[in-house]
Amino acid sequence: MIRVFGLFCKLNLINLSAHEVFLRAMLVVNILDHPCSFCSCTHPDWQKHASYERYLISFEHGHTVTYVVTITRYKCPSCGHTHAILPEHLIPYSSYSLPFILTVLRDYYTRPITVEKLCSEYGIAVSTLYAWHSLFLTHKKLWLGLLEDYISSPDTFLSELLPFPSWQLLNGFFTSMRYSFLQSGHYSFRTARSVPP
Numbered sequence: 238m239i240r241v242f243g244l245f246c247k248l249n250l251i252n253l254s255a256h257e258v259f260l261r262a263m264l265v266v267n268i269l270d271h272p273c274s275f276c277s278c279t280h281p282d283w284q285k286h287a288s289y290e291r292y293l294i295s296f297e298h299g300h301t302v303t304y305v306v307t308i309t310r311y312k313c314p315s316c317g318h319t320h321a322i323l324p325e326h327l328i329p330y331s332s333y334s335l336p337f338i339l340t341v342l343r344d345y346y347t348r349p350i351t352v353e354k355l356c357s358e359y360g361i362a363v364s365t366l367y368a369w370h371s372l373f374l375t376h377k378k379l380w381l382g383l384l385e386d387y388i389s390s391p392d393t394f395l396s397e398l399l400p401f402p403s404w405q406l407l408n409g410f411f412t413s414m415r416y417s418f419l420q421s422g423h424y425s426f427r428t429a430r431s432v433p434p
């Protein structure tokens with residue numbers, strides 16, 4: 238898998254759907270800028286290998302919206318591994334967009350409504366919310382470090398991440414942890430998986 242960060246700062250994303258953001262982001266991706274994340278070959282002569290479809294779930298204009306997006310896979314000729322290209326608002330192995338999950342968590346902390354009502358509004362199970370919450374607290378601690386994590390409340394940290402986290406921070410998290418922020422399961426990009434990201 239190749240995560241592409243820093244595209245959004247080049248795009249005008251105002252009033253765009255998550256699907257339109259995805260399409261625009263993929264238009265400006267230059268695969269030649271990216272090394273192979275398996276063999277670290279810095280300038281592979283990437284070959285388009287295949288594509289697959291996955292869901293992208295977003296919250297837009299007060300409604301949960303599900304899109305189907307096409308993910309392109311490239312093959313590294315040096316090691317033969319294939320890599321899916323994922324822009325920054327997608328979370329590997331999750332259908333929900335990063336802004337969707339962050340928005341749900343913000344509402345969980347700030348809105349005076351029951352968890353059941355909140356989950357009903359977003360069309361998610363209560364268990365899903367609690368799983369995201371637990372993952373968020375774990376990754377917050379990894380991101381900030383123990384001391385700063387203790388000082389920074391979850392809602393303050395969330396407010397710094399919305400409407401979208403800084404790409405430098407997302408990239409830093411991915412580079413150090415070898416998995417993405419709010420990616421569950423902690424499958425690194427070197428882990429063989431039968432399910433596409």
Ligand SMILES: [Zn+2]
Nearest residue numbers: 273276313316
């Ligand atoms: Zn390679």
